[in-house]
Amino acid sequence: MISSPPQVLSAHSESRDRRGVTTSFRSRMKRGIVAAPLVGLPLGLALRLYGAEAAANLTWMIATLPVLAKLAFDIIVSLRRSEFGLDIAAALSMSAALLVGESLAAAIVALMYAGGQYLEAFAERRAQRDMTALLSRRPMRAMRFDGDGLHEVPAESIAPGDRLMIRQGDVTPVDGLIENGIARLDLSALTGESLPVRREIGAEIPSGASNIGQAFELVASRGAKDSVYAGIVRMVEAAQRSKAPMSRLADHYALGFLAITVAVAGLAWSASGDAVRAVAVLVIATPCPLLLAVPVALVAGMSRAARHGILVKGAQVIEGLASIRTIVLDKTGTLTEGRLRLAGIEMAEPPVCDETTLLRLAASLDQASPHVAARALVDEARNRGLSLSVPDTVRETAGEGISGDVEGLHVVLGGSNFVMGLIAPCDTESPAYVPDGRPIVAVAIDGKFAGRILLSDRLRHGAEDVLGELRSLGVERVVLATGDLPKIAAVMTAGLPFDAVHADKSAADKVAIVKAEQRYGPVMMVGDGVNDAPALAAATIGAALGIHGSAASAETADMVLLVDSLDRLPLALRVARRARDVALQSVFAGIGLSLLGMAAAAMGWLTPVQGALLQEGIDVAVVLNALRALSD
Known part of the structure; x- marks a missing residue:
């Protein structure tokens, strides 16, 4: 196999939001938006130091406007979906600061908000690193035995029964069974286990396993799109597109928090007659703890789980x-364990067939079933060197049994109740289980009870x-x-x-x-x-x-x-509870500090600039705290 081209991998590894925008595009946009206040804020400060007050204020206003415009666009899109988010409070604080001439405070809030969005994007990228590693390893090609030679083929063209050569360094493109050779495999991308494993002939190998030993031959049991690895990739892509209900719940706090903010700002303005106090309240009320802490902590929890072989x-x-x-x-x-083993076969009296024929017919039919008992019968038959036939007109009732035609005979396998319900009443004399409680597979052939296959399993x-x-x-x-x-x-x-x-x-x-x-x-x-x-x-x-x-x-x-x-x-x-607890700690601490700051601003103890700087510190603290959910 050869590695996937970078452009193919990037196409698979990018998720899209509900407007169809890729994560990389959103990330570039956030970097671009944060650049305006990041450059404009120090430039305005330099102009003020040189006495160019008007130029400084103009610079800060220009630095704020791109962030405010992006924020207004996001708010309009959300309102069209009937979603009321906490972004409204941030837009109010910037707009009010510009209206009363507090352009420095507006620029600080713009930097705070845009920087927070960038920090969130950074946290998400870091948190999703373990999951996107799966996507980058998706095998695209394979070496297949065709006729008398080996040919490189697309992974999606592999069908069950195809024989593949898995070379050293290759990633298995499909699920299959080892037919020849001994495999030394790195399963860490799938399971989180760092130690390599050794598998011998007949062992089942999942797709996505890396061959770190010598080449071996694999017989495909599933096509590429139905394999373990392809299913994992689909799950990862769905996970990356998700939005947490708790984040939406945080948005539900928006109306209440916005009402409190406007009320406190209005009271401060009414009591003092100073609009600047109201702006100070709005500035420090910018709700970044709710906007950032919850999604960062929860996505971090997803990443931590993925590192331990738990795909959320x-x-x-x-x-x-x-x-x-x-x-x-x-x-x-x-x-x-679900790895049933054949413990014995009890034949009906008088016998319908011999023991070998019963096992061969049962295993032939069970090739069409994914049940663990079916795998046990098929493995036992192959270990005995029995030649299995292809079943026809197969019908399976999940959890109960399977029926079909094998070599012109109608075969029924499954629990006793299922099998006995499908054959003649005179042939229904059979215990439901053996005395020690071992599981059984009842077998009927052409409408007659043929015997029971005893299996064993372990906790x-x-x-x-x-x-x-x-x-x-x-x-x-x-x-x-x-x-x-x-x-x-x-x-x-x-x-x-x-x-x-x-x-x-x-x-x-x-x-x-x-x-x-x-x-x-x-x-x-x-x-x-x-x-x-x-x-x-x-x-x-x-x-x-x-x-x-x-x-x-x-x-x-x-x-x-x-x-x-x-x-x-x-x-x-444990991972989930830590992520939730970290998110809630960040939210309650951040909002609590913001409320104290709002009270101080309403009393006139904080200017808009001081309030903006204080909120900046709060926001950075809660995002860093949320990232603790990544740690073990």
């Missing part, structure tokens, strides 16, 4: 995470510790919702601190459980399968295990854990 799709998700009170967990692939390492840590972080309820039978769920959850265990539940049942739990407060649903996607969408926050989980769950979820470990859940909550 938007700043609004950070806010939602900070308020979670209930967590609903899926079992297979979430609470457990994820440290699951009990993670659940305890969630409790310590203020999560009040932890609930399990699984499609497995009650006996299996009971065995797997024995000794774990669950408030409720719901077993034998369909995708619709999981949605109902999530909605019922919302009476206790905001709910997070954690899952990885296709059948979890509706519940992920219904929850306040949906969290998916994205490396081995289904594309449907990852696309639906608000947050994707790129590291295959539950310990990222409490980490995500």
Whole structure:
């Protein structure tokens, strides 16, 4: 593979706002606007020192006007969308200062506002650095075996089943299985883990992994647009376009804050008869703490999460995470490793076929399913050297089972209730589970019960510790919702601190459980399968295990854990709560100091210039404080 051309990468890495303006264009505009007061303010001071008072005032006015014009444009656009923002207070302070001849104060406010906008853009660029690194590594080309040779092809042309050569230094363009060779991979861009990993023949490799060892051969299991990495890129781009509800909530404070500001300024003017006092109040009331602190802190939280392998799709998700009170967990692939292994096969009496044929037919059909049980059957069949056929007329019911035609035979796989409901009543004699609670796959062939495939799964390492840590972080309820039978769920959850265990539940049942739990407060649903996607969408926050989980769950979820470990859940909550707390600290401290300054200005203790300088210091302090959300 070769690196993507810079122009291609930049096109992918730029997000757009609601007016279609790219982030880089907005950044250049903010640099241009801040240049006017940055140059004009010291130039005017120099002119005043030389006694050119009129020229100094004119210079400051000219330095203010570009910022005021840009601000007026933004306000008009916002009003047309029926949004009332805090920018109005900043525009009032600059306009009033110019009207009463306080051009120096107006220029300071202009520098304060434009500089604050530039600081915000700088903070966003720094905070998004970890996420945009994913975009810059998007593989565009691949080496594919075609006929008797290797040919370089566009990554988007790769189809499932294509055989690729992954050379040293290449980034895997699609998800696939190692067919030949041993892979040494750097997964840090996907998972945040710094140590390389070793994978052998038959191992599943996600797209976006860097090959730091010798070349190996990979058989594509998905096309480029359906791969793990492409899904991550789409999520990153959506995250970069997001605007946090808390930021909108800050805008909702605008009317109240503006009313207080105008009232205090009016009283100061009325009581003293001095319009300059009113201007001083307006100047120090410029609400940059609300305008800047919230988005900076929340985007910083997104970046910190990304560094730890937690992809948060938007700043609004950070806010939602900070308020979670209930967590609903899926079992297979979430609470457990989800790497089922074949533990045995029980044949029907009288036998419909031999054990090898049953496994071969079941695995052939399961090639069409993303379920973890399906992967276990396919892997076992391949390990035994069985030749798998291509299934036809496949129909899958999420969380229940799958049916289709294999080699002219109609095969049905799934839970006992699902399979037994589709075959003749006389053939429905089969236990729902084995005594030790191991999961099973019931198999029917041409309308007859053929046998049961016994599987085994294990709890994820440290699951009990993670659940305890969630409790310590203020999560009040932890609930399990699984499609497995009650006996299996009971065995797997024995000794774990669950408030409720719901077993034998369909995708619709999981949605109902999530909605019922919302009476206790905001709910997070954690899952990885296709059948979890509706519940992920219904929850306040949906969290998916994205490396081995289904594309449907990852696309639906608000947050994707790129590291295959539950310990990222409490980490995500800590990151979110720190970002929210830092934002609120900055807002309350900044607004509190501004209110004190307004009172002092109303009493005549501060001039407009002094008020502007004081507010400048407050704004810089709250933005720097908001950046603390980046730190661990």
